[in-house]
Amino acid sequence: MDAHLTTRLTAAARDHAVPGAQLTLHRDGRTSSVVTGVTRAGGTDPVTPETAFALGSVTKAFTATVVAQLAADGDIDLDDRIAEHVPELSSPAAPELSSVTIRQVLSHTAALVADHELDNHEDASLIRYAASVANTGLLNAPGTCFSYSNTGYNLLGRAIEYVTDMKWRAALENFLLRPLGIEPLLPQDSADRSRPLATCHTVRPGGGPAQPVGLFLPHSWAPAGGLAAGADDLVRFARLHLGDHPDAEVLLPGELRAELARPAPGADAFGMADGWGLGLARYDSPDGVWLGHDGTVDGGTAHLRFHPASGTALALTTNAGTGTLLWADLVAALRELGLAVGDYRPGLPATAQPLPTDRAAVADRLVGEYRNGDTSFSVRSHPTGLRLSDGTGLVAELALHGQSVFTARRLDAREAAWTGRFVTDPATGEAVVLQLGGRSARRTAA
Structure with missing residues (x-):
């Protein structure tokens, strides 16, 4: 199996111009770890099992687990209002936030803005945040x-x-990472290089080599996406959630593991997963539900899946944005081998529908400005169809599948397409909300 996994991983990395990757599979009581490539395009340092990769949003599963540990110890209750434990939210100027619960924050149903940032990206203070x-x-x-x-x-x-x-980092290390044997690394801290860190890369459409890019993440975003680790580490973490760890009941009791995995009310994660628990996404497969999380940063990806019914766990880390395409190839290959890895498949029609002749009708219904806090999306008509931009330089071409569902493909980088949808007013047919990348943005102007 190891030789076969190495062959498939190396071939997929070559096909998608991914300089380096790690793949770890735990199945039937045995763990297989394979690696390929280099930590930086054009360099000679090979990827090893000890290499750390930026995990992006997979970090959220770790943060959620520490919250669950505090709940197990009786320090918090998941149905507490978050303002009880974040005194800065008790401001008279923020009465709306007084009803938000920890459970809702964990399941992304708290109605909080998506991507708030401090003006100073170097400010790591979560109090000021x-x-x-x-x-x-x-x-x-x-x-x-x-x-x-x-x-x-x-x-x-x-x-x-x-x-x-x-500090969040100290709690994460002491309560979770070190007991699991994971050497922690936060890429934002340039002085912290306790283990080798893979460089991130972008790949342009139409081919060409991967180009190194700097990893940008505001320092105050560490609990949401600031961790770096390897595929072996992710599988160790998954095995805790599977209960397959000698200290599982001490580190994360079974009732809390079940609580994190259970589908949360209102958590329709269209475009991201088949459902959501508390810090864990739910993915359907022919063999039942898998749990896990995906993470992307500019120039890197991480994917984690585990299957409670069989005790199987799988993790992939890459140092290129095209790692999302590599992941899709590996899921397909493993399914051919009889391992039905859970992954989100939105079931779109095979081909997108062309815009109708009356483009003005499309413009009236969909085109406009959409906002979620500081995040804004602009949808505009274009000779080739519809285009979306977000003010940060991202431009994507939208392909409609039916009247409201779409796929968005970036024009500046080769990556897997996102799935999104327009939520329309039943009376008028006009879009009122844009959902993309799991974020809901309300239409503010047509």
Whole structure:
């Protein structure tokens, strides 16, 4: 099996111009770890099992687990209002936030804005971050719908600090990482190089070699996406959630493991997963539900899956944005081998529909400005169809599948397409909300 996995991983990395990757599979009581490539394009340092890769949003599963550990110890209750443990949210200027619960934040149903940032990206203070969030308001009534929020997980990091009287990083290391044998690494800290770190890369459409890019992540976003680790580490973490760890009941009791995995009310994670628990995504497969999380940064990807019914765990880390395409290839290959890995398949029609002749009708219904806190999307008509931009330089071509569902493909980088949809007013047929990458953005102007 190891030789076969190495062959498939190496071939897929070559096909998608991924300089380096790790793949770890735990199945039937045996763990197989394979690696390929180099840590930086054009370099000679090989990827090893010890190489750390930026995990992006997979970090959220770790933050959620520490929250669950605090709940197991009786330090918090998952149905507590988050403001009870984040005093900065108790400001009279933020009455909307007073009803938001920890459970809702964990499941992305708290109606918090998606991607709030401090003006100073180097500021790592979660106290100042939480105080700034107190001025943002809510998107809608908490608990009514899913909207993916980095902001919420940074607030959970602040709650961990408040409850433990430790920095988020120290709590993560002491309560979770070191007991699991994971050597922690935060790429944002340039002085922290306790293990080799893979460089991130972007790949342009139409081919060409991968180009190194700097990893950008605001320092105050560490609880939402700041961890780096390897595929072996992710499988160790998954085995804790599977109960396959000698200290599982001490580190994360079974009732809390079940609580994190259970589907959350209102968590319709369209475009991301088949459902959502508390910090864990749910993915359907022919063999039942898998749990896990995906992570992307500019120039890197991480994918984690585990299957409670069989005790199987799988992790992939890559140092290129095209790692999303590599992951899709590996899922298909493993399914051919009889391992039905859970992955989100939205079931779109095989081909997109061309825009109708009356483009003005499309413009009236869909084109406009959409906003979620500081995040804004602009949808515009284009000679080739519809295009979406977000003000950061991202431009994507939209392909409609039916009347409201679409796929968005970036024009500046070769990556897997995202799936999204327009939520329309039943009376008028006009779009009122754009859902993309799990984020819900309300239409503010046509």
